[in-house]
Amino acid sequence: MTISDTQMLKIAATSGGKDLNASSSFSVINPATGRFFAEAPSITAEQLHGVFEVAQSAFATWKRDDNYRREVLREMANAVRNGVSSIAPILTAEQGKPLDVAASELMAAAAWFDYYAELEIPREVIRDDAAGYEEIFRRPLGVVSAITPWNFPIALAVWKIAPALRAGNTVVVKPSQFTPMSTLALGQLFRGIVPDGVLNVVSGTLGSAMVSDPIPRKVSFTGSTEIGKIVALNAADDLKRVTLELGGNDPAIILPDVNVSEVAETLFWNAFYNNGQLCYAVKRVYAHESIRAELTEALGEIARSVKVDDGTVAGARLGPINNEPQLSRVAELVEDATSNGARTVAGGSRIDRDGYFFQPTILDNVSDSTRVVAEEQFGPVLPVLSYTDIDDAIKRANKSEYGLTASVWSGDPERAYSIAGELDAGQVSINEHGRGVRPHLPFGGHKWSGVGVENGPWGLHGFTELQVVAGPPRV
Structure with a gap:
């Protein structure tokens, strides 16, 4: 696939497995030319709330079938591998990285889906005897709000999507306004693979609404330390769980x-x-x-x-x-x-x-x-x-x-x-x-470099909460 210099690329947002129509759009620049090459949908905060409602509705069913979720992640990995030739040029056009580096980013994303498809979600029986039964589960949180940066739009989105979905959450992803097109394309790629409403991709000036909306129970943010602090403050008002992968020197x-x-x-x-x-x-x-x-x-x-x-x-x-x-x-x-x-x-x-x-x-x-x-x-x-x-x-x-x-x-x-x-x-x-x-290894920073970790079982744990089930002896 090539990106035309004369025809503006347009890709719709995805909500509930379908196009989410936007009344306005914003232009995206190709950094190799300094010129606009694409138009991304500008979703409103009101529309975003509707997307979160769709994700919340899908959560009730998605969270129940562990084996089905694993199979979906395997299909997502294959879809990404098969979609390299169509998405890599979009990624290069909006981010600037060479085509082979863009392709490598997509292949890495597929590997993350593969990894989480095979990862077991731990459950631990603490007691099972004549005195009673005690078991610890990791339950999904609900709807996850994922906010991603412009340097590795696909890979860093998948760092959030794969473990969140594996744990049984549903996800709404908002990419950077500098690089929305490849993530919007990813959302379309997964239609028909991921059940409607389980994974939704939006774009626009939505950073505040992605955190303040009352529906999501978790915010996973990758970006600057300055913005990360604002995300943490805004999430605290509703006691949303947060993972913040921030700056480094x-x-x-x-x-x-x-x-x-x-x-x-x-x-x-x-x-x-x-x-x-x-x-x-x-x-x-x-x-x-x-x-x-x-x-x-x-x-x-x-x-x-x-x-x-x-x-x-x-x-x-x-x-x-x-x-x-x-x-x-x-x-x-x-x-x-x-x-x-x-x-x-x-x-x-x-x-x-x-x-x-x-x-x-x-x-x-x-x-x-x-x-x-x-x-x-x-x-x-x-x-x-x-x-x-x-x-x-x-x-x-x-x-x-x-x-x-x-x-x-x-x-x-x-x-x-x-x-x-x-x-x-x-x-x-x-x-x-x-x-x-x-x-398979945890990635997270000390001090101002972040809160929480991504990747490995530790990253998956960040999209869950512990639940203890205890009672009389089981038959």
Whole structure:
């Protein structure tokens, strides 16, 4: 499938397995051109309440048949795999990532459905004897409100959809207004597979209503820490359960015994995958002074060699930044760093062409107080800092309001493992970054990086509540 430059793409919202007609729409920009390419439905808060009512009605039946839910998730996984060729171009057009990366995102989403289809929901008999019977169940919450970001629209939606549905909840998903089209397409893909009303996809200026509506009992949000705090406050008024996967400013500590030529490529792509628009990307590197110069130049050489282009162009490794506000933020952080003495090893400026392109940038001679180090840049920029004492590096890595992921790189893995436990992060990887982002492992942050976890049985538990059933002995 190709996305036409002349005909606006339009995809309807899904409610109850059917089109939800909207009286207005909003335009979606292709970040590779800076021009509108699609129209998404702008659903009103009143319509959204109706969607929640549809989801609530579907919940009564959906929650009852565990084996049926598993079979539906298996069919959803197959549908995603079969739909890669139709949805990946939409994802590239609205998000900017290269087509192969878009396809990989969809295949990962299918793997998440596969995983949850096979995951058992725990129930535990505590007592079953002449004195009585006691059993603990995990029951679904009801309707889940899922709010997703623009960097990985499909994958991060499925991180919510798969465990929520597996647990027996029904779901209403609202994607970012920067990237609604691929998620709307996903909603249409699942029609006829998922029972009507079980999974609904809407779009529009609905963030507040997605939290304040009285029907949903759980809000699962992925996005910025600033918005996450607002979500938490608004959800508290109704005591809605929340999972918040928020920002990160993730450090990588490079020990002096690494082979720079062996680790540089992996380190670079752990920072620049999806143009650095990844919550768990490497965002600041602490390199031992004895190897800092060599590592910085190796990273710069890779940055200068990477092909940056429209995601539909063959050989493009990086596309544009997703949206103009984020492009402006990245440019501002780089300018602030260079005006305060940072050395630009590679990149450093916007690419002179249509769209939101920025050069892959490596910065040297920066301090911990430089904004591009102290703040989450969420773009194709990587600052490299120097240290001489490992305890100092650990202290500086931990001196952040965030604590999502981190990594330690060493020729001696056991040495790296001993340091991992000192880092204040929800996940620490050795000689790779984000190694633990898998369907079966919990993903969540410390401090300002979030509340609760996604993925694994722990992620499923977040879409349930415990119920104890106790009584006389059972026959």
